[in-house]
Amino acid sequence: MNGTGLFPDSSRERFGLIRDGAIPKRPNVLNMNQPAFNAFDHPASLTRSHARALALEAGFSDAGLVALPYADEARDASRFEEWVRAGRAGTMRYLERTTESGDLLRSRVGIAFPWARSALVCFAEYDSAPPRSTAPAAPGAGWIARYAWTGSPASRTDTTGRRRPSDYHKVLLKRLKALEARLHAELGDFDSRAYVDTGPLAERALAAAAGLGWTGKNTCLIHPTLGSFGFLAVLLTSLEASAKDQRLEAPNRCGSCRRCLEACPTGALIAPYQMDATRCIAYLTIEHRGPIAEEWMEGMGRQVFGCDICQDVCPWNGNLRRDLHRRSPQNADPDLEPRAELVNPALEWLASLDEPSFEREFNGSPVRRAGFWGLRRNTAIAMGNSGQSRFAPWLETWAEAADEGLRAAARWALKKLGP
Ligand code: B12
Numbered sequence: 001m002n003g004t005g006l007f008p009d010s011s012r013e014r015f016g017l018i019r020d021g022a023i024p025k026r027p028n029v030l031n032m033n034q035p036a037f038n039a040f041d042h043p044a045s046l047t048r049s050h051a052r053a054l055a056l057e058a059g060f061s062d063a064g065l066v067a068l069p070y071a072d073e074a075r076d077a078s079r080f081e082e083w084v085r086a087g088r089a090g091t092m093r094y095l096e097r098t099t100e101s102g103d104l105l106r107s108r109v110g111i112a113f114p115w116a117r118s119a120l121v122c123f124a125e126y127d128s129a130p131p132r133s134t135a136p137a138a139p140g141a142g143w144i145a146r147y148a149w150t151g152s153p154a155s156r157t158d159t160t161g162r163r164r165p166s167d168y169h170k171v172l173l174k175r176l177k178a179l180e181a182r183l184h185a186e187l188g189d190f191d192s193r194a195y196v197d198t199g200p201l202a203e204r205a206l207a208a209a210a211g212l213g214w215t216g217k218n219t220c221l222i223h224p225t226l227g228s229f230g231f232l233a234v235l236l237t238s239l240e241a242s243a244k245d246q247r248l249e250a251p252n253r254c255g256s257c258r259r260c261l262e263a264c265p266t267g268a269l270i271a272p273y274q275m276d277a278t279r280c281i282a283y284l285t286i287e288h289r290g291p292i293a294e295e296w297m298e299g300m301g302r303q304v305f306g307c308d309i310c311q312d313v314c315p316w317n318g319n320l321r322r323d324l325h326r327r328s329p330q331n332a333d334p335d336l337e338p339r340a341e342l343v344n345p346a347l348e349w350l351a352s353l354d355e356p357s358f359e360r361e362f363n364g365s366p367v368r369r370a371g372f373w374g375l376r377r378n379t380a381i382a383m384g385n386s387g388q389s390r391f392a393p394w395l396e397t398w399a400e401a402a403d404e405g406l407r408a409a410a411r412w413a414l415k416k417l418g419p
C-alpha cells in the first residue's frame with residue numbers, strides 16, 4: 001500500500017519511483033510547473049486569519065500563511081544546498097534530486113512550483129501523555145517514536161479491542177484535501193497542491209516562514225505553545241497572500257539551552273541547527289537499509305523505530321511549556337491516538353513477530369516503512385543494549401540469518417551481552 005496507491009505522485013517521489021532529475025508530472029491534470037490558469041488573472045487572495053480558521057475547522061491545531069517567494073528563501077536554499085552537498089542526506093536520494101539545470105528541487109518552492117504564490121502551512125499536534133523516551137522503563141522495553149504510535153479512534157477498534165494503525169500521512173492529507181476543497185468552493189478556480197511530508201518541499205523552512213514557530217537547535221520546528229511534537233502539512237496555492245501576511249516570524253527561544261545537543265546519543269546534532277542525518281537514529285532505524293555501522297549501535301540504545309530524545313529533553317515540550325502556557329500534552333486528535341502496545345514495546349513481542357504478524361500489526365502504520373527485516377535488525381541492537389541475557393537465544397538464531405543487516409546486528413548484540 002505505501003508508496004504507490006495512497007498519495008499518487010508525492011510518495012512515489014519519496015519512495016524513489018520518479019527518476020532523478022525529472023520534475024514529477026501532476027497526474028491526469030497538469031504539469032506541476034504549468035498553472036491551470038494565470039495566477040495574475042486571479043483577483044482572489046488569502047488572509048492568514050481566514051486560512052487559519054479553515055485549517056482549525058479541518059482539524060489542524062494551528063496554521064500559518066506565507067507569500068511566495070518568502071523573504072529568507074535564498075538563505076534557506078543555501079542552507080539546504082550546503083546540507084545536501086556535505087553528504088548529510090546519506091542514502092535519502094530523494095532529497096538530492098535536481099532539475100535538468102542542476103538546481104536542487106527542494107531548495108526553493110518556485111523550482112518545482114513556479115505558479116505558487118502562497119503556502120498555507122498546517123500544524124497537527126501529536127503529543128500525548130508521558131512516558132518520554134528518556135524516562136526509566138522496564139528492562140527489555142524498546143522505544144518506538146511517538147509519531148508512529150498512532151491508531152484509530154476508540155470507537156473503531158478491532159475485534160480484540162485494539163486500535164487499528166493509522167498513519168499521519170493519510171489522516172492529514174485527507175484533512176488538507178478537505179481544506180483545499182473548501183477554499184475552492186469559496187474562492188473559485190485556482191491552482192493548488194497538498195502535501196504531507198512527501199512532496200519536494202522543505203516543510204520546516206516554510207513553517208518557520210509562515211510564522212508557525214522557530215527552528216530549534218535540534219532542527220525541529222517548535223511551536224511557541226504546542227512544542228515540537230507536531231506534524232506539518234502544506235497547501236501550496238496560486239492565490240496571493242494578503243499584504244499583511246508578507247513577513248511573519250516567531251522569535252527563536254532556544255536561548256543558551258543546549259540540552260538536545262548534549263542528549264543526542266550518536267552526536268547527530270553536529271552543531272546548533274545542524275544535523276548529520278547519517279548519524280541520526282531516526283535515519284538509521286527507519287531509512288537505512290542493510291547493516292548499520294557498529295560505531296552507532298551502542299548509541300542507538302533501545303530505540304527500535306525513530307528517536308524522540310532531542311525532543312523529549314526539550315523544555316518547550318515539557319515543564320517550561322506547562323508553566324508558561326498551563327498546557328499539558330494531550331491526545332487531542334482522535335485519529336492519532338496512541339496504540340498502547342507500541343508505547344515502551346516489549347522486545348520479546350517485537351522479536352516474536354513473523355512476517356504475516358508484522359503486516360497485521362503495522363500495515364497502515366508508519367512503522368511499516370522500516371520493513372520486517374529492518375525492525376528485526378533494530379530489535380537485535382536494542383536487545384544487545386538491554387543487558388538482558390535472556391535475549392541470547394533469539395540473537396543466536398538471528399546471528400545465522402540470511403539477512404545481512406540482521407546477522408551483523410545479532411552478532412554485535414551477542415558480543416555486547418557477553419558470555
Ligand atoms: C529527511 C527527513 C528526515 C531525516 C533528516 C532530518 C533533518 N533534520 O534534516 C531524518 C530521517 C533523520 C528525520 C528525522 C525526523 N523527522 Co523528519 N523529515 C524529513 C523530511 C522528509 C525532509 C527534511 C529535510 O529536508 N531535511 C534537510 C534539512 C537541511 O532541512 P530542514 O530540516 O528543513 O533544515 C532546516 C534547518 O536545518 C535550518 N537551518 C540550517 N542551518 C541553520 C542555522 C540556523 C542559525 C537556523 C536558525 C536554522 C538553520 O534550515 C534548514 C532549511 O530551513 C521532512 C518533510 C519535508 N518534506 O520537509 C520530515 C520532517 C522534518 N520530519 C519530521 C519528524 C516528525 C521527524 C522525527 C521527529 C521522527 C522521529 N521521531 O524519529 C525525526 C526528528 C529528528 C530531528 N531532530 O530532526 C517532521 C518534523 C515536524 C517538526 N515539528 O519539526 C517533518 C516536517 C515531517 C512532517 N510533515 O511532519 N527526518
Ligand code: SF4
Pocket residue numbers: 218263264265266267268269275279280281282307308309310311
Ligand atoms: S532524533 Fe535522536 S539521534 Fe536524531 S538528532 Fe535527535 S537525539 Fe539525535
Ligand code: SF4
Pocket residue numbers: 216217218219253254255257258259260261310313314315316
Ligand atoms: S532542547 Fe533547548 S536548544 Fe534544543 S531545541 Fe529545545 S530549547 Fe532549543
